[in-house]
Amino acid sequence: MKFPVDQILNLPEMKVLDCQEIEGMGIVITIEKSVNYSTCPSCEQITHSIHQNHWRMIHDLSWSERTVLLKINRRQFKCPKCKKVLSEKLNFVEPSKGYTKRLAAQIIQQVLNSNIHSVAERNDLSDEEVESMLKGQASLILNINLSQLKRLGIDEIALVKGQGNYLAVLVDLDTHKPIEIVKSRRMEEIREVLVSWDIQVLEQIQEVSIDLWSPYKSLVEELMPNANVTADRFHVMKQVNDELDAMRKAEKKAAMSLENKSEKSRRLEGLSKSKYSFIKNEDSLNEKQKKKLKSAQEVSPILAKMHQLKEDFRDIFEFTKYWGDSVIKLLDWMHEALSYFPKSIGTMVRWFGEIVGYFDEKTTSGTVEGINNKLKLIKRLRYGFRNFSNFRLRSLLNWHFSINSP
Structure with a gap:
């Protein structure tokens, strides 16, 4: 032929x-x-x-x-x-x-949508050969250029939910790409990565968005002298939502202890399966969730008030245009919400400077959250990624690999 x-x-x-x-x-x-x-x-x-x-x-x-x-x-x-x-x-x-470079590139492209073992079987290769391609290709293209890094996001992802095994994720907030994944969120390991960057890179970073964890703040202040620390608004919002949900659970528990069966049934019916109706943005609720929210508010005035305060809090970050107006509205909100959200207010007092820092550039780690969601998907496909090094490469390649890479 x-x-x-x-x-x-x-x-x-x-x-x-x-x-x-x-x-x-x-x-x-x-x-x-x-x-x-x-x-x-x-x-x-x-x-x-x-x-x-x-x-x-x-x-x-x-x-x-x-x-x-x-x-x-x-x-x-x-x-x-x-x-x-x-x-x-x-x-x-x-x-x-x-193997040729173009075969390696094609294999890596397959790995990005699957896992090492499946790709190896499909192409009549061994897991070790695919791992070798992964590492070889990564060494060519993962020399990530940090010369333009100005805004950094630091967050973490749990490798195994509920077991406290966290990886730290460092993200360029302007390119919306992860630039490093660290084996744990221990400060020693994150510091080692940051110190390995050129001192010029650290000095040019102007802003770092973090969650409400003081070791991150201390590390930024230590290594990035010109960076403003911003508390990520989504983590602040999570504090408010968590406190609202804790009250929802408490209200449901109180309803369970009522002796009046009719009143008990009425309250439980209103509160049952209402979690997401309360913590989800109100303008994002579907019709079913809106009805559930209304029925829950009718049986619990305190939850109705807390939900309204939660929405007011979100509006401050979402719609207020000017820094001064935003700070004044936040202070007014904190005064009104103190008896309803004492734990969240305590956190806001401790992190007030970093929280209002958001209003300067409206910087958030929303990008980081999106990246974390993709990393969780990769984690679920991790069969064939037998160690952290392979998982790191597999993850970074998602954002930095091109089929046309050299």
Whole structure:
């Protein structure tokens, strides 16, 4: 059978010596470079003197579901000037690898939508070969440029929910891409990553958005002297929502203890399955959730008041345009809400400077939350990622890998 060899090969610098299909192997294309000379890397002398032929077999992209193997003559030349022996450069394959760069790129693209083990089985490769491609490709493209980093987000993700095993995620808030994933949120490990950055990078960072965890704040103040620390509004909002939900649970528990069966039934019916109607943004509720919210508010005036305060709090961050107006409205809200949200108000008092810092540039870690959601999806697909290093590479490649990467 004749094959469209040029179409299969698509390597203009190579010439085809032979092409055949071998049962049990696939399509084998024998090739070598078109030119019959090489340039000495030491003295830049052009040489035509072939020292020896060196044949190797490597995997390439499959063609029409057929395995393609390239039998390459990577010739060695001898320099007449400095007498050194040199091997030809083949730009489409790494010197020590048994596969082409384009095959590795395609495999990595598959890994991004699956996992190592599944991709290995699908392509008749071992898990170790796919891991090798992952690491090799990552070493080429994960030299992330931090020269333009101005706004940094720091957050964490739990690898196993409920077990306290957190990874720290560092994000460029302007490019909306993670720039590092740290094995834990321990300050020693995060500090080690940050210190490894050029001092110029740390000094050029103007703002860092964090959750309400003081060790993050201390680390930023220590290493980034020119950065303003901003408390992420979504974490502040979470404090308010958590306190509202705690009251919802308390109201439901109180209803359970009522002796009047009719009143008990009325309150429980109103409060049952009302969690998301209270904590979700009111303008995002569907009709069913709106009805549930109304019935819950009717049986619990305190929850109705707390819900209104929660919505007022969100409006301050969402719609107030000017810094001064925002701060005044926040102070007024804190005064009105003190008896309803004492825990949240306490947090706001301790973090007031960082919270109102949001009103300067309206910076949030909403980007970080979106990234964390994607990392959680990768975590669920992590079969074949047997260690943190592979998980880190797999994750960062999602944002920094292109099929056209070098």
